[in-house]
Amino acid sequence: MNERATSQGTLTYREAVRAAIREALQRDPHTFLMGEDVGRYGGCYAVSKGLLDEFGPERIRDTPLSESGFVGAGIGAAMGGMRPIVEVMTCNFSLLCLDQIMNNAATIRHMSGGQFSVPLVIRMATGAGRQLAAQHSHSLEGWYAHIPGIRIVAPATLEDARGMLSTALEDPDPVLIFENVMLYNMSGSMDATAGAVDIDRAAVRRSGRDVSVITYGGSLWKSLEAAAALAKSGIDVEVIDLRTLRPLDDATIMQSVRKTKRAVIVDEGWRSGSISAEITTRIVEQAFWSLDAPIARVCTEEVPIPYPKHLEDAALPSPQKIEAAVHQVLGR
C-alpha cells in the first residue's frame, strides 16, 4: 500500500479511501477511526484492512452494534478537541443515529451560541446494486443534504476518495462522506502527488454543448458511459459531478445549464423529494430563461429496492435510461 500511495499506479477506490485515512492518522494524533468491524475485521468493505496493525486499538476502535452510541461518542470526542472519523457501515443503519446527527452534530454550534463546534467526519457506504435487498440498498445522501449545519460530500473519483477526507477533517463542522458501494472495486490510476481536494465545488467531468447531465457518486460513471454512447450519434453531453450535495454549487450548475440550455439530473435516490428535485427547482429559479426543454430526471424507481438482479437493475438509473432522457430533452 505504501508503494501505491507514493508512486503512480493502479489502485482501487477502496485503496484510495484507505490511503486517505492512513494519511490522516499519520498527520494528526487527534484523529482516530471508530466503527463497527473497522479493526479486527478490517471494515465491512475492507477499507480499513491493516490499519489496526499499523495504528493499534487506541486509534482503530471497534464499536458495539450501536450507531446512536458510537456516533454520539464521536460527537463528544469532536467537541472535546479530537478529530474523529466515524464509520457507519452503511447509510441504511445511519437511521439509528439520525437523532445524533440531526439533533446534536448539526445543531450544537447553534445551540451553544458558537461555544462548541463538532469537527466530526462520518463516512458511510450508500447505494444499491449488490443484491443486498430492500433494507440494505438505500441512497440517503439526499435526505442528509436537507439538514443545515452539516456538509454532505459524495466522492465519485479516486482523487476525491483520496482527497476529500483530509479537507473534511479540517472543517470545524460535521462532514458526512457518502461512498457508493459500487465504487469500492473501481480501479484506475492516480497521480502520486494526489492529495487534499476542495469540498465546495462541482466538477465538469466531461465538457459538452448539447445537454448538461448533472449527477454525483455512483451515477457519475453511468452518466459518462451514456455520454460516450451519445457522442457516437453526434450528441455532445456535458457531465457535471456535484461532489458536494450540501451546500450545492449553484454557480457551476447554472453556468453549464446556461451553456447547454438543457438538463438531465441523475440521482440514485427516489424521485420524490430528492436532491434531484432540489436541483431542478434551483435551475428553474436561477436559469429559467436559458432553458430550451423541460428538465428530465433519471432516479431510482419508487419501490423498495428488489433483490432479484434483473429487477434491481430495472429499478436503478442505468446508462440506457440516461441516454433515453437525453434524447427526450433534445427531441432527437
Place this chain on the structure above:
Amino acid sequence: MPSLGSDMEKGTLVEWMKKPGDTVRNGDVVAVIETEKGAIEIEAFESGIFERALVELGQTVPVGTAIAIIDGARAAPAPEPVRPAPAPPPPARVAVVAPAPPRPTAEIKASPAARKLAEERGIDLATIKGSGPEGSIVYVDVENAVAKGAIAVEKREPPKKKPAGPDLAAMQTIIAAATARSKREIPHYYLTHEVDITDALTWLAKTNAKRTPDRRLLPAAVLLKALAAALRKHPEFNGFYEKNAFHASERIHVGVAIAIRGGGLVAPAIHDTDKLPLDEVMDRLRDLVARVRVGRFRSSEIADPTITLTSLGERGVDAVVPVIYPPQVAIVGTGTPRKRPWIVAGKVKARDVITISLAGDHRVGNGHRGALFLAEWATLMQQPELL
C-alpha cells in the same frame, strides 16, 4: 393604424367595434386604439364588409400597419336610399399587404430560451416551426429564423380589460415636443382685443330661458361658431404650414383645447364648425368634453384641427397669449367676460367685456391681416342671432 398626429408612432388595439361580416360605412367607428393621448376611436375611411382583423387585441403596431381588411367589393348598401345610388365602387380590396394573422401566443409551445431570444430579436414565434420535444420551438429554431430574416413584430403587451385613460406622462412629453417645436420654429406675433359682448350674453340669456338645462347654449358655442364664420373670410388662418409652405384648408375644423384632470391637454376638432347650426355646435362641444374627460375621442378629431381655440377665461384669467400647435398657423384665445366701465354712445356704462387674442405665424401672415381677422371674429360674436 392611422396617424393621429405627426407625433404619433404607434398605437395599441384595445377593442374591435366591428366583427367579421359586419357592414362598415365610411366614418363608422371600427376599433378603439390606445395612444399617448388616450383611447381613440378609429373611423373607417372606406365602405364595405369587415372581412377580418389583422391585429390582435393588446398588440401595439406602428403607424401605417394594416389592422383589418375591409372588402370594398362587397360594398355595403348606401346608407340613405333617398340619395341617387352612386356608381358601384371599383372592386378593390381596401387593405395593405399584411402577414397572415398570427396564432395566439398562448397556444405556441416554445421553450423559455426560445421565447427570450425571439423577444430580443423581435421574432414572431407564430412564424416558426418547432423542432424540439413535442414539436416545441427551441432556441436553435429561433436562431435559424433570425438567420433567415423572419418577420419581426413589435413587442406585444397583454390585452387590457378595458381601455385605460390617457397616459398623462406620455401626453406631457408630446406637449413638450410640440410646444418646443412651435416656439423654436414659428415666429409668433400676438394681438389682443377687448370686445363688448353684453348684447350676445343678453341674447343667450333670453334664448336659454326657454330651454331645459341640457339644451342651453354656452358662450363657448357662440365664440366657436363666430370664429368659424370669421375664418370663412380669412382662410389664411385656417390650415397647415408644411414643407415650407402654407396650405389652406377648405374645411374648417376648430380644435377646442380641453384640459384633462391630472394635467393633460388635448385640442380635438369639431368638424366643419362653420357649417353646423349653433345648437349643433353646442351639442358637439358637450359631447366632446364628456368624451375627453374619460379619455375617449376619435381619430379624426385628433388629426384634423385646422385652428385651435383656447378658452382660458373659464379659469378666470383676463387674457391668454397662446402658443400655436404646429403645423397649424394660428391659435385664438378668450379671457373671462367681466363687467367693465365701457363707453356706449358717449356714456359710461357697465358692460360685459371679454379680451380675445390671436397668436399668428409670421411666416404665413402678419399683424395687419391678423387684426382684420380678430376684428371680424369680434364683430360676429356680438351677433349670435345671426350665426
